[in-house]
Amino acid sequence: MTETIKIKNHSFVLHPHGGIFWEEKSLLLISDVHLGKVGHFRKFGAAVPRKAVHKNFILLDELAGHFQPFHIVFLGDLFHSSLNKEWDLFQNWVEKTASKISLVAGNHxxxxxxxxxxxxxxxxxELILDHFLLTHHPDERDGLFNFCGHIHPAVRLQGFGRQRLKLPCFFKTSNQLILPAFGEFTGNYTLTPKKNDEIFVVVEGEVVQI
Structure with a gap:
């Protein structure tokens, strides 16, 4: 289940795969896919199942198929490091994807x-579209709302007794929204919300505001 929010009178759909669809622009934002990371781990002996390589492409297909965007913008860290066999898979994915594709470069x-x-x-x-600033690292610019990645945000939830959950999330402040990491095996970083922050956790295939 998705969640639609309004920012500066524009509509943005938050998808449980971690992407955001900007309805007025038919533009899909995705951050921190880290393609090649599974292959990088396997190269150095980590016991990561080979089928995990294909999971990112399955999710990308599902996300692009759901929204059918005119334009896909990756907000950095599309690839984890240097070239490996996953580049061939990515090239095949690009060739069969009808959308225009852009990359806002990240540190990886x-x-x-x-x-x-x-x-x-x-x-x-970086990209500036209307009143929105698209970057990899979080940034602040007067008059612009920032969409970014890099942090791999998550929050901790505490239930009854000592039950605790750490969940990836879309982390929104008054002038910024940090996307969750899209890729498998990316890890995440726990953020502590302030009073007026809005948090949308990703749990069991749904986006839920808490």
Missing amino acids: DIISPEKFSSVGIEIFE
């Missing part, structure tokens, strides 16, 4: 820009 995006250009992907340091 060290692959040559020419590789992205060869599959039709433009790379930017």
Whole structure:
């Protein structure tokens, strides 16, 4: 189940896979996929199942198929590190995806820009669309609302007794929204909300405001 919110009179749909769809622009935001990380771990002996490599592409297909966006913007850390076999899978995914694709570069995006250009992907340091600033690292700019990633946000919830849950979330403040990490095996970082922050956790295939 998705959750739709309004920011500056624009509609944004939060999807449990971790993406945000900007309805007025037909634009899908995705952050911190970290493609290649599974292969990187396996290369150094980590017991990560091989089928985990395909999970990100299955989720990307489901997300793109749900919204059918005109434009997909990855908000950084699309690839975890240097090239490996997952690039071929990504190239195949790009070729069969009808959407325009752009990348706002993150700190892990060290692959040559020419590789992205060869599959039709433009790379930017940041994007400003209307009153919205799209970055990888959280940023603050007067008059602009910031969509970003990098943090891999999560919150801790405490239930009855000593029950505790740590859940990935969309973390919204008055002028910023941090997307959860999209990729498998990315980890997350616990944030503590302030009074006026809005938190949308991802749990059991739903986005739930808490």
